[in-house]
Amino acid sequence: xxxxxxxxxxxxxxxxxxxxxxxxxxxxxxxxxxxxxxxxxxxxxxxxxxxxxxxxxxxxxxxxxxxxxxxxxxxxxxxxxxxxxxxxxxxxxxxxxxxxxxxxxxxxxxxxxxxxxxxxxxxxxxxxxxxxxxxxxxxxxxxxxxxxxxxxxxxxxxxxxxxxxxxxxxxxxxxxxxxxxxxxxxxxxxxxxxxxxxxxxxxxxxxxxxxxxxxxxxxxxxxxxxxxxxxxxxxxxxxxxxxxxxxxxxxxxxxxxxxxxxxxxxxxxxxxxxxxxxxxxxxxxxxxxxxxxxxxxxxxxxxxxxxxxxxxxxxxxxxxxxxxxxxxxxxxxxxxxxxxxxxxxxxxxxxxxxxxxxxxxxxxxxxxxxxxxxxxxxxxxxxxxxxxxxxxxxxxxxxxxxxxxxxxxxxxxxxxxxxxxxxxxxxxxxxxxxxxxxxxxxxxxxxxxxxxxxxxxxxxxxxxxxxxxxxxxxxxxxxxxxxxxxxxxxxxxxxxxxxxxxxxxxxxxxxxxxxxxxxxxxxxxxxxxxxxxxxxxxxxxxxxxxxxxxxxxxxxxxxxxxxxxxxxxxxxxxxxxxxxxxxxxxxxxxxxxxxxxxxxxxxxxxxxxxxxxxxxxxxxxxxxxxxxxxx
Numbered sequence: 178x179x180x181x182x183x184x185x186x187x188x189x190x191x192x193x194x195x196x197x198x199x200x201x202x203x204x205x206x207x208x209x210x211x212x213x214x215x216x217x218x219x220x221x222x223x224x225x226x227x228x229x230x231x232x233x234x235x236x237x238x239x240x241x242x243x244x245x246x247x248x249x250x251x252x253x254x255x256x257x258x259x260x261x262x263x264x265x266x267x268x269x270x271x272x273x274x275x276x277x278x279x280x281x282x283x284x285x286x287x288x289x290x291x292x293x294x295x296x297x298x299x300x301x302x303x304x305x306x307x308x309x310x311x312x313x314x315x316x317x318x319x320x321x322x323x324x325x326x327x328x329x330x331x332x333x334x335x336x337x338x339x340x341x342x343x344x345x346x347x348x349x350x351x352x353x354x355x356x357x358x359x360x361x362x363x364x365x366x367x368x369x370x371x372x373x374x375x376x377x378x379x380x381x382x383x384x385x386x387x388x389x390x391x392x393x394x395x396x397x398x399x400x401x402x403x404x405x406x407x408x409x410x411x412x413x414x415x416x417x418x419x420x421x422x423x424x425x426x427x428x429x430x431x432x433x434x435x436x437x438x439x440x441x442x443x444x445x446x447x448x449x450x451x452x453x454x455x456x457x458x459x460x461x462x463x464x465x466x467x468x469x470x471x472x473x474x475x476x477x478x479x480x481x482x483x484x485x486x487x488x489x490x491x492x493x494x495x496x497x498x499x500x501x502x503x504x505x506x507x508x509x510x511x512x513x514x515x516x517x518x519x520x521x522x523x524x525x526x527x528x529x530x531x532x533x534x535x536x537x538x539x540x541x542x543x544x545x546x547x548x549x550x551x552x553x554x555x556x557x558x559x560x561x562x563x564x565x566x567x568x569x570x571x572x573x574x575x576x577x578x579x580x581x582x583x584x585x586x587x588x589x590x591x592x593x594x595x596x597x598x599x600x601x602x603x604x605x606x607x608x609x610x611x612x613x614x615x616x617x618x619x620x621x622x623x624x625x626x627x628x629x630x631x632x633x634x635x636x637x638x639x640x641x642x643x644x645x646x647x648x649x650x651x652x653x654x655x656x657x658x659x660x661x662x663x664x665x666x667x668x669x670x671x672x673x674x675x676x677x678x679x680x681x682x683x684x685x686x687x688x689x690x691x692x693x694x695x696x697x698x699x700x701x702x703x704x705x706x707x708x709x710x711x712x713x714x715x716x717x718x719x720x721x722x723x724x725x726x727x728x729x730x731x732x733x734x735x736x737x738x739x740x741x742x743x744x745x746x747x748x749x750x751x752x753x754x755x756x757x758x759x760x761x762x763x764x765x766x767x768x769x770x771x772x773x774x775x776x777x778x779x780x781x782x783x784x785x786x787x788x789x790x791x792x793x794x795x796x797x798x799x800x801x802x803x804x805x806x807x808x
Contacts, residue, residue, distance in 0.1 A: 192487075195232045195244050196210075196259075211262060212242045212266070212370070215309050216247070217271030217278070217309075221505055222487040224481065224482050235366065240264075240374075245259075256313055257316050261320060265322065265379065269326030269327075270305035270306045271327075272326075273292070275304060278301065279301070282733075282734040282735065284339075289506075291505075291510065294498040295494075297499060297500055310352040322354045324356075324358070325357065328348070333357055334466065335422045335426065335459070344425055347389070347464045349391055350462060358389075360387045362470075364386065364387065364473075365386060386468055387470035391463065392465070398465065416456065419442055420457075437745055437749045437762050441753040447469060448537070469535060472519070478519070479544075479545035482516065482545060483549075490504055513559065515565065517541055517566050517567050517608075519538070520538045520539050521569035522576075523570050524593075527743040528741060534569065536581075538576050543610070546566070546611065559620070561623070564625050566624060566626060567628025573631070574608045595672075603634060603638050604640075613646075626647065629659060632660075632678070632679065648689045655698045658701055662710065663676050663721045664714040670746060686699060699727075702732070703718060704735050705774065705778040709766060712773065712780070712799055719781055720805065735747070749762075750765055752765050
């Protein structure tokens with residue numbers, strides 16, 4: 178069972194960075210460290226970054242944590258900075274999957290990396306988790322290695338890898354780590370740390386929620402299930418054997434159907450209350466995934482966010498790097514943000530947040546957020562502007578309904594799509610009150626909301642107070658929103674509300690700004706080449722943009738990243754949530770060829786001169802008059 182997180186009061190001695198060298202550890206009076214955290218990111222001591230958050234949490238619970246940020250994988254000495262840790266190595270590829278960090282949606286190398294010193298690219302290897310574990314194994318024999326973070330979390334079972342166009346095994350097997358912790362990790366990391374500290378061998382740690390372990394012995398699984406049944410009354414119905422790796426990796430219609438089936442089961446078991454134990458066989462080995470850790474309580478969330486972070490990058494980044502720049506750009510994106518919530522019941526198909534954080538909303542208290550805001554006003558570099566108060570979705574400040582707090586989130590229906598659930602409880606009252614309190618703080622000139630606003634949820638609120646105050650106080654000329662597409666067919670596959678809802682929102686937004694005598698505009702985001710989207714659908718979007726007079730400067734090419742429903746749709750060309758009369762999944766069209774992806778993008782950005790040849794080509798294919806768009 179997960180126990181409540183424990184915290185000690187902050188003291189003056191807390192005003193330090195976690196050490197990144199043996200010398201810094203010795204300055205803290207440490208002769209050894211308990212954990213070494215290897216990260217694919219540069220070290221920023223801020224709660225938006227896992228090494229800092231989990232490192233501080235472990236520190237508060239009496240453990241000594243050293244950080245090795247972006248080690249040189251060509252030099253094994255980079256992993257020996259602190260010597261052999263007393264308990265374990267912790268490994269994360271960073272705040273992003275390393276392949277997403279290193280490559281664009283069109284598989285081109287990125288020219289920069291916001292999470293690296295000076296924004297330089299090339300500071301983390303491809304498949305960083307696997308590479309780091311391999312280097313640690315070379316440096317130290319028989320040392321426990323625990324992997325986590327986005328890359329490990331979303332690759333915990335067999336998964337589609339866009340960069341090789343193949344199904345890969347669980348990253349736990351490919352990395353040869355001892356244990357994988359998925360999700361946000363606070364409860365699970367402390368429980369594992371406690372067990373290791375008691376002398377429990379890592380191979381015997383199997384009952385931690387939010388963990389994945391592996392074995393080659395069927396009898397070990399039987400013993401584990403028997404023990405789990407006795408401890409937590411887990412019946413046979415709470416154990417699901419997923420299709421095997423061999424089944425889901427078969428490059429055939431049958432194999433793709435099995436992959437979709439496996440993904441469906443995994444997505445339906447991401448809630449800590451009603452999730453089952455999932456078991457996946459790969460050759461002679463088994464991956465065992467325990468149910469997720471429970472969401473943080475509000476008190477835990479507050480305390481974690483109030484740990485003694487320095488809110489700076491480590492001083493090693495004050496010196497210019499190879500490109501002459503200093504610092505770490507990612508800090509500027511979060512430095513003047515206030516994290517309000519975790520989790521998201523929006524469940525957009527192309528987003529893996531619910532696969533990682535879950536659908537249950539966790540919210541910090543007003544008092545904790547206000548305390549942080551006041552601290553920000555004292556910073557010499559604070560100019561009076563809070564850049565965001567939000568999270569995955571800014572205007573979700575409470576669970577979607579009371580039932581899920583007892584029974585967990587529904588497995589077979591979504592809260593907002595294709596139509597709002599009758600049990601959905603819509604209210605912005607708490608968020609309104611929080612923003613009003615923040616606006617009263619001396620030194621704060623304006624508070625922006627940059628996190629995603631679910632306009633469909635906003636439209637369900639009959640009380641228009643939030644829309645009015647949003648327009649009046651929290652926008653400066655424009656509001657970014659994400660309708661993503663105009664085609665209802667595509668929107669359905671995206672788990673987004675119909676286009677008519679966006680049109681209604683546009684109308685109400687315009688009316689509200691007229692009432693307030695403000696000239697403010699919407700900046701909509703669109704995704705090109707999402708599964709289900711044809712050239713005709715792209716043209717439908719283009720015609721709508723032509724009619725409204727707004728053509729986006731930037732659009733997102735669909736990127737099949739691990740852990741999302743859209744990626745499953747992309748690989749299988751199936752919709753796991755729609756079945757034929759014979760029980761098979763319905764087929765969907767997926768634009769995979771590079772040429773069609775370029776044509777769809779060009780249609781949506783038809784106003785760009787360089788896109789004219791592509792627009793003409795697309796219109797010819799569609800037998801449409803090009804003047805529909807070009808004049």
